[in-house]
Amino acid sequence: MATLTAADAEAFERCMAVDGVAIFPADTVYGLACEPASKEGQRRLYALKRRRREQPAAVLFFAPSLALAALPELGPATRDALLALLPGPVTLLVTNPAARFPLACGLDTSVLGLRVPSLTRATAALGGVRRPVLQSSANLSGEPEARRLADVDSHVRSGADLVLDGGELPGVASTVVDLTDYEHAGRWTVVREGALPAAAVAARL
Numbered sequence: 001m002a003t004l005t006a007a008d009a010e011a012f013e014r015c016m017a018v019d020g021v022a023i024f025p026a027d028t029v030y031g032l033a034c035e036p037a038s039k040e041g042q043r044r045l046y047a048l049k050r051r052r053r054e055q056p057a058a059v060l061f062f063a064p065s066l067a068l069a070a071l072p073e074l075g076p077a078t079r080d081a082l083l084a085l086l087p088g089p090v091t092l093l094v095t096n097p098a099a100r101f102p103l104a105c106g107l108d109t110s111v112l113g114l115r116v117p118s119l120t121r122a123t124a125a126l127g128g129v130r131r132p133v134l135q136s137s138a139n140l141s142g143e144p145e146a147r148r149l150a151d152v153d154s155h156v157r158s159g160a161d162l163v164l165d166g167g168e169l170p171g172v173a174s175t176v177v178d179l180t181d182y183e184h185a186g187r188w189t190v191v192r193e194g195a196l197p198a199a200a201v202a203a204r205l
Helices: 006-017 039-049 064-070 076-085 124-128 154-159 198-204
Strands: 022-025 030-034 058-060 090-095 111-115 133-137 175-178 189-192
Touching: 006 022, 006 030, 006 124, 030 039, 039 133, 039 154, 064 076, 076 090, 076 198, 175 198
Parallel strands: 058 111, 090 175
Antiparallel strands: 022 030, 030 133, 058 133, 090 111, 175 189
């Protein structure tokens, strides 16, 4: 099993700091990451994926506390839902009244996709990363997600500035949960069922 080190986590942060693009292991599939405020990083990430620029990505944090600190506008019910579901293999769609992380939002800055992955023994070193990243899966758009580093298209691997190997991952994309109506109406919707079953989402909420 490939195990990431503290040096790997430091290299990941340095890569983000210089507008780089990194391939890294999440808790679901391999992802691509760049600095959320970097237009050049986002342009390169989307170009590697051959993804349309108007499509949204997500912002990923390596601890729920970092996500909560970065999004102070979240209401108490939404914050409770976030803590109930994260860390874990879910992407949460939350209201974004301050239009934070606009490069990750696509055409609608009022909604933000949010990820906090569960870390394993192999990826625990990433828990030392304090900065958020703009994140998308490391596959070409429309192609299957990458379970192993070898599954990442060679075009994507060669174009990335940093490649971190976390071994074989579960290989199922995150479950997408829409929480934009949760604060005021208590409503939530599973937009895409993935690694976390809808029944498990319901039990936690």
